[in-house]
Amino acid sequence: MDKFTTHTGVGVPLKRSNVDTDQIIPAVYLKRVTRSGFEDGLFAAWRNDPEFILNQDVYKAGTVLVAGPDFGTGSSREHAVWALQNYGFKVVLSARFADIFRGNSGKAGLLTGQVDEKVVQRLWDYLDDNPGGEITVDLESQTVSTADGSVTDSFDVDPYTKWRLLNGLDDISLTLGNEADIAAFEGTRPTWKPVTQHA
Amino acid sequence: MGKTLSEKVWDEHVVRSTAGEPDLLYIDLHLIHEVTSPQAFDGLRLTGRKVRRPDLTLATEDHNVPTLDWDKPIADPVSRTQVETLRKNAEEFGVRLHPLGDVNQGIVHVVGPQLGLTQPGMTIVCGDSHTSTHGAFGAIAFGIGTSEVEHVLATQTLPQAKPKTMAVTVNGSLPAGVTAKDLILTLISKTGTGGGQGYIVEYRGEAIRALSMEGRMTICNMSIEWGAKAGLIAPDETTFAYIEGKPEAPKGADWDAAVEHWKTLVTDEDAVFDEEIVLDAAEITPFVTWGTNPGQGAPLGANVPNPADFAEEQDRVAAEKALAYMGLEAGTPLREVKVDTVFIGSCTNGRIEDLRLAAETIKGHKVADGTRLLVVPGSVKVRLQAQEEGLDKVFIEAGAEWRGAGCSMCLGMNPDTLEPGERSASTSNRNFEGRQGKGGRTHLVSVPVAAATAVRGTLSAPADLAPANA
Numbered sequence: 001m002d003k004f005t006t007h008t009g010v011g012v013p014l015k016r017s018n019v020d021t022d023q024i025i026p027a028v029y030l031k032r033v034t035r036s037g038f039e040d041g042l043f044a045a046w047r048n049d050p051e052f053i054l055n056q057d058v059y060k061a062g063t064v065l066v067a068g069p070d071f072g073t074g075s076s077r078e079h080a081v082w083a084l085q086n087y088g089f090k091v092v093l094s095a096r097f098a099d100i101f102r103g104n105s106g107k108a109g110l111l112t113g114q115v116d117e118k119v120v121q122r123l124w125d126y127l128d129d130n131p132g133g134e135i136t137v138d139l140e141s142q143t144v145s146t147a148d149g150s151v152t153d154s155f156d157v158d159p160y161t162k163w164r165l166l167n168g169l170d171d172i173s174l175t176l177g178n179e180a181d182i183a184a185f186e187g188t189r190p191t192w193k194p195v196t197q198h199a
Numbered sequence: 200m201g202k203t204l205s206e207k208v209w210d211e212h213v214v215r216s217t218a219g220e221p222d223l224l225y226i227d228l229h230l231i232h233e234v235t236s237p238q239a240f241d242g243l244r245l246t247g248r249k250v251r252r253p254d255l256t257l258a259t260e261d262h263n264v265p266t267l268d269w270d271k272p273i274a275d276p277v278s279r280t281q282v283e284t285l286r287k288n289a290e291e292f293g294v295r296l297h298p299l300g301d302v303n304q305g306i307v308h309v310v311g312p313q314l315g316l317t318q319p320g321m322t323i324v325c326g327d328s329h330t331s332t333h334g335a336f337g338a339i340a341f342g343i344g345t346s347e348v349e350h351v352l353a354t355q356t357l358p359q360a361k362p363k364t365m366a367v368t369v370n371g372s373l374p375a376g377v378t379a380k381d382l383i384l385t386l387i388s389k390t391g392t393g394g395g396q397g398y399i400v401e402y403r404g405e406a407i408r409a410l411s412m413e414g415r416m417t418i419c420n421m422s423i424e425w426g427a428k429a430g431l432i433a434p435d436e437t438t439f440a441y442i443e444g445k446p447e448a449p450k451g452a453d454w455d456a457a458v459e460h461w462k463t464l465v466t467d468e469d470a471v472f473d474e475e476i477v478l479d480a481a482e483i484t485p486f487v488t489w490g491t492n493p494g495q496g497a498p499l500g501a502n503v504p505n506p507a508d509f510a511e512e513q514d515r516v517a518a519e520k521a522l523a524y525m526g527l528e529a530g531t532p533l534r535e536v537k538v539d540t541v542f543i544g545s546c547t548n549g550r551i552e553d554l555r556l557a558a559e560t561i562k563g564h565k566v567a568d569g570t571r572l573l574v575v576p577g578s579v580k581v582r583l584q585a586q587e588e589g590l591d592k593v594f595i596e597a598g599a600e601w602r603g604a605g606c607s608m609c610l611g612m613n614p615d616t617l618e619p620g621e622r623s624a625s626t627s628n629r630n631f632e633g634r635q636g637k638g639g640r641t642h643l644v645s646v647p648v649a650a651a652t653a654v655r656g657t658l659s660a661p662a663d664l665a666p667a668n669a
Contacts, residue, residue, distance in 0.1 A: 031277045031281075032237075032238075033237035033238070033241070033280055033281060033284040034237070034238065034241045035238045035241045035242055035245060036241070036245070078238075078344075078345065078346060107346065171346070171350055171358070172246070172248070172349065172350055172353045172354060175223065175350065175353075175354045175356055175358065176353070176354060178214070178215050178223060181214050181215045181223070182214055182223075182225070182354065182355065182356055185214040185225050186225075186355075189225075190456065190457075190460070191453065192449040192453035192454070192456050192457040193227060193318075193321070194227075194228070194315065194316050194318060194321075194447045194448075194449075195254040195255060195447075196228075196253075196254055196255065196256060196257045196295045196316065196447070197253060197254040197295055
């Protein structure tokens, strides 16, 4: 997992609340056998609408999603996070996230920053006035700001997830940090324990 | 204070324990199949990691495979892609695979025990919720998600919070004709589908001790259906006799050392469980489900319940919805419910003893007009054993379809599915809406009930059958 310290990128206003994971990535896309390539299924139903935000040229390169409250509800599918990341998103900002989605995001390296509802509105106002405008998200100081300085505010992220993102540690990296313990344990396993392959 | 069986097994596998963090648990055996593993392997590829212990990993193809024409390419493109991906991944990462057509292919939870890889005191995981099956040997075995599959592949460990412990004690003996399946369905109807949430359950008592390994696997298999993290049974002479001589069982001095250790895997006299349930085996009768979750069941001799009789509002609403989906009228005797398809198989009831029981019931009878009977062995080895014993002839003469090994009609992921509105009596584990095919209606039953139902065409027990033609 890549380290996340600070990120500046095109903000995308998603002016909807209760965006559930079926809307983020419909079930029909779950039959894939890879972890990549889910960007074509991201918000699949909405992308049929030419007016949808990601169909507007200035937002196509978006990396910071600014969404309404209760983002990521519903099914626990990890594919929702993969789809956002595959598309290019590094950060989602919302006033409230569903627990499972937020947990899955942290594990995969997608930053979910919780901001006040008023901040979401001001970011939307900024993007309305400056389509394609950039937003900077600084994880160390937990601040979000716009290129023109019209918004500078703080966001919440739990300290454990913050530490992991700053250090680029996914679950597997964390466990492999204890490699010596694992190897020591393996040295104590009885010889009669079964194996699936014989030398 | 002493320890329970599950605490002993857990403690033997803790690699690292830190206050405020989940224990890091070592995994003795990781079972893999085609549906939940592709993204895990892809994750390894994307991060440049390898499988830490291919020698503690075993793959088989089961969920998607057809049970007819298994020597031809799989017709469904998605299923074919998943199976081919598993083959590529097994090759690339050095994992032992038993593919379709191999003599050791079969349902992952049938294959592990039959190879002798499932042994007492182990930790076993698989990206499948019915991994709890392996608890029958006194192992801690549970299902995991795809990210966890990747974690185990890369590290052979899993961070896990220690669950609470529960004992289910079943005193007395099961009446003749009543099986482990009836016992577990009865238990789930009492606890509901969430009653075991957060617990590792130890099944114990006289009735459990009297069960064969197949029966114990049926019980542990359905632990997940009442929400338990895992279910297990202390190993004893029945367990050791089952394992001895299996291909991957310890041999010689290793066998003696293993058995000596396995004998310590019992709950200490002074150990305390966080929760305890007691059942009387003598009161259990053939049991079937009438609803759309495994907790919605009743004795075969009862009637379809009236939703109005449920005390809790949410149970009443759930029963109304279930009866509407199932197309059942309250008050109808369950024995009068007509069944279109009978499915005998799955990781719950697809082992050799199950097929013997089915054949015993069905021998000399014919499958009822308008009913079809599918008999699907849990593995190729089970199929071959059944053929050696002539069980296949009994089924075929009765008018049943004798199929190849796989998960088959347990879950609508392969060609064996129900049509909308079609009603089944099924020896599998889940009667959820659409589980066996969109609009399909499932009654979970034991093997003898399934076989008798196939003969009479309505939900029945062997005692309902007229004497067979000799």
